[in-house]
Amino acid sequence: MRNIKLTIEYDGKEFNGWQKQPNKLNIQGTIETVISEITNEPVELIASGRTDAGVHALGQVANFKTNSKLPIEKFPIAINSKIKKSIIIKKAEEVEEDFHARYNCKKKTYRYIINNSEYGTAIYRNLEYCVPQKLDINEMKKAIKYFEGEHDFKAFKSSGTSSKSSVRTIYSANIFQEGEKIIIELTGNGFLYNMVRIISGTILEVGLGKIKTEEIPNIIEQKQREKAGKTLPAHALYLVSVEYK
């Protein structure tokens, strides 16, 4: 069977997350239904990982097996012409039979977007998280650097999933400013449940002066969820890209 890797953009606002579930509009099921219509086969789409309700993706990656003879370059066109406008297949590639979008994933990059203007944003209200208070960006930039490297991120994980280990490596952690936007960007070998949203919430509290930059190493080390910041809302979180070897 052919193995097809898709790169996918979606507007998370429209869905109850990636994962297939009955009676709730979800991204996986929506794409599977369209691919099945095109290939006349049942299909199972394996993503690099789920995204929660509301979370957007600029470059989610997923793969599926098929007997279809459709030329590889026709897949994006065929799927995009039938699917909701809130999902776009940006790329389709033929990959080796043993490629697995979740198991083979080496790196993921996430972005969290804070809108730091006095009255917030009407136009981007579903795409950015509004914080009107003055933020100390320099402290936020210093604080985020403590997250780089291999750490046990137990303090930055919501309960409700049973990952065996909470040790992960963050290769790069940065903050960019673009006008009123403060963009928190994390690249790592994997992320725990709500980890990006909790790290962003912690960094935000540094910006607000509620947590001191120097406390971050302690918060990581103590491994207690309640010492870290709040889980920021889903609608400002973006899965930017997924990398394989």
Next chain:
Amino acid sequence: MRNIKLTIEYDGKEFNGWQKQPNKLNIQGTIETVISEITNEPVELIASGRTDAGVHALGQVANFKTNSKLPIEKFPIAINSKIKKSIIIKKAEEVEEDFHARYNCKKKTYRYIINNSEYGTAIYRNLEYCVPQKLDINEMKKAIKYFEGEHDFKAFKSSGTSSKSSVRTIYSANIFQEGEKIIIELTGNGFLYNMVRIISGTILEVGLGKIKTEEIPNIIEQKQREKAGKTLPAHALYLVSVEYK
């Protein structure tokens, strides 16, 4: 009576344009209703100009007269706390009694955003106009410069309004690139009905090679609507700012 000038952001997608009209959700009526609730008076909001259904504003300006004694800095907070999230009052200023948001307007800046990626955008589909074809940006940048200066823009106006003269001055016309976005920005002393969307449509045809850059002066001079490009859709147009003396 006090005269209050407001700077307003709105998400045009939610409304049938600025202008008050019965049985259709509109921006003017929505804001007037909230101000009336706050001031306990009937109120009439005068904008720098209408925006059409679907058009966004980052900095629309409007003024209204009131007997209310509410401190000026409380107006944005009071209005924003009661109004739909798709409208934000960014600023309120007390101005002289004869200030009129339409008559005193000296300059307006509009932006039109084209998304020039192969498969378009899911996340920004209500905020950008998708053009998948390859565009010659250098020619677009040259072509737009012909629009600067005082011209009769009759060829770039939709019928349906009765402006006495179609002569306007464009102070600056530029194109910026930001990743996949091509941003057309025009600043002028006033714009005719659909003028920014028709100029953008003409510049787009230059990018597509359908109109040659050198033809632009002729198209302006001939004053025939059908020689210019198409009227691009409203959802990618932004009123960025309005300036007074």
